[in-house]
Amino acid sequence: MDLETVLEIIREKNIESVRFQICDLNGIMRGRAAILGNIEKALDRGLTMNMGTMDFTSFDQFAFGNKYGVQSEDFTITPDFNTFSVLPYASKSARVLCDLYTHDGKEWECCPRLMLKRLVKNYHELGYFPQVGFETEYYVLEELEDGTYAPANYAEKEGHGLIFAMSGQDEWEEFYRTYCKTLVQMGIDATVVTKEGGPAQMEVNIHHYPPVKAADNQITFMDVARELARQFGYRATFLPKPFQHLFGSGMHVHLSLYDLDGKNLFYDPNDPKGYNLSEKMYYFMNGLLKHANAITAVGACTVNSYKRLLPHTWSPVNNTWGINNRSTLIRIPLDAKEQSMRLEFRSPDPSCNVYLVLAAILACGLKGIEEETEPPEPIQEDASDLSEEELTHRDAAMLPRTLFEALEDLKKDKVIKEAFGTTIFEEFIKVKMTEWITYREYVTDWERRMYMRTF
Numbered sequence: 001m002d003l004e005t006v007l008e009i010i011r012e013k014n015i016e017s018v019r020f021q022i023c024d025l026n027g028i029m030r031g032r033a034a035i036l037g038n039i040e041k042a043l044d045r046g047l048t049m050n051m052g053t054m055d056f057t058s059f060d061q062f063a064f065g066n067k068y069g070v071q072s073e074d075f076t077i078t079p080d081f082n083t084f085s086v087l088p089y090a091s092k093s094a095r096v097l098c099d100l101y102t103h104d105g106k107e108w109e110c111c112p113r114l115m116l117k118r119l120v121k122n123y124h125e126l127g128y129f130p131q132v133g134f135e136t137e138y139y140v141l142e143e144l145e146d147g148t149y150a151p152a153n154y155a156e157k158e159g160h161g162l163i164f165a166m167s168g169q170d171e172w173e174e175f176y177r178t179y180c181k182t183l184v185q186m187g188i189d190a191t192v193v194t195k196e197g198g199p200a201q202m203e204v205n206i207h208h209y210p211p212v213k214a215a216d217n218q219i220t221f222m223d224v225a226r227e228l229a230r231q232f233g234y235r236a237t238f239l240p241k242p243f244q245h246l247f248g249s250g251m252h253v254h255l256s257l258y259d260l261d262g263k264n265l266f267y268d269p270n271d272p273k274g275y276n277l278s279e280k281m282y283y284f285m286n287g288l289l290k291h292a293n294a295i296t297a298v299g300a301c302t303v304n305s306y307k308r309l310l311p312h313t314w315s316p317v318n319n320t321w322g323i324n325n326r327s328t329l330i331r332i333p334l335d336a337k338e339q340s341m342r343l344e345f346r347s348p349d350p351s352c353n354v355y356l357v358l359a360a361i362l363a364c365g366l367k368g369i370e371e372e373t374e375p376p377e378p379i380q381e382d383a384s385d386l387s388e389e390e391l392t393h394r395d396a397a398m399l400p401r402t403l404f405e406a407l408e409d410l411k412k413d414k415v416i417k418e419a420f421g422t423t424i425f426e427e428f429i430k431v432k433m434t435e436w437i438t439y440r441e442y443v444t445d446w447e448r449r450m451y452m453r454t455f
């Protein structure tokens, strides 16, 4: 799409406000809106924002040691017209996703979307064309009288909390139908809706795409879910573990690799191991396994993320792989035929920046292809049950157990540092370490309840 086409749509649909959206290091959608007479100029020249925006934590606190702050200059948010879309749920409004440039028109080193685009270009130069599909889970909540939130329609009705149970579907019908229809209107083909393991926990499957488009779709998918849930009187939360006793919400990343002619490079019917996996797939996978902790730091990057990654919760706790095994970090879906042969990377959750996690996965996978090393044998039992000794024996290890541990591993990861560039890499770690420190120093009700009487 070019500027003229966009302006035509704006005139035709009588659009009065265009949201210029960007994704910060946390994955939070930030931006500005151009209104009425200013829309054309803003689309043509972009809008500006302060560089300090990229050094905020998820709770809008400046990262300790931040490179950018109130004294920093502005960057330009430049619309990518291909992402222009009228918002079916907001009156006379449209949105466009933006890339970040410096005031003199150079790609800004702290733009996650441009960084991912550059990495994908490297792939193309090597003749590799990745495809990505996200499988995202989230809870739909309702506000209770005391101001707290609980899974919607759950508290007072039995049966609706059952794993994958369709009971209670009628209460959801209108919400999820409108939700999926809205996504389709915005060009995102939502196909299957699953009532996930938790009460009022949903999963919506969307089609796979090249990485940048898949990431664009993903942030749109989350934005629309939040907005529509609000319009239906609910609240959508992508927090990885909103409730201690209920299933967490993951954001599994499905990835496959094709050549220019569309041949799936992860598939090989002559695999001597009998899994139909190509050498490239094994090498790629081993790249991910070797960098599992650091990728996990990027994809599971809130304090809360590590309360999801627990044994026997269908989420991974160690850097293992398996055929159709939902307890391992990497799952090879059993149903994957020649063209759909892919791997599923399971530690990320939807509280991350999708551009960053894809870049981390693609960089480490490519490193694996370069290094040509084979992964250990697949794990076919429940990987949660493996002790640390058994893991060592099988050439595997535990994933980080806290955000702090994960970030310490990320700090040492040269492959991800090179892919991100020093600025994104360092500012991301600062932002997330600030969240960790803020949490570590916070005295909670749990401590008062459990310790106060004793000490």
Ligand code: GLU
Residues within 6 Å of the ligand: 137, 197, 247, 248, 249, 250, 251, 308, 313, 314, 315, 316, 326, 346
């Ligand atoms: N909810 C699980 C997670 O946190 C995943 C369940 C599934 O396999 O779909 O990753």
Ligand code: MG
Residues within 6 Å of the ligand: 135, 137, 196, 203
């Ligand atoms: Mg699921």
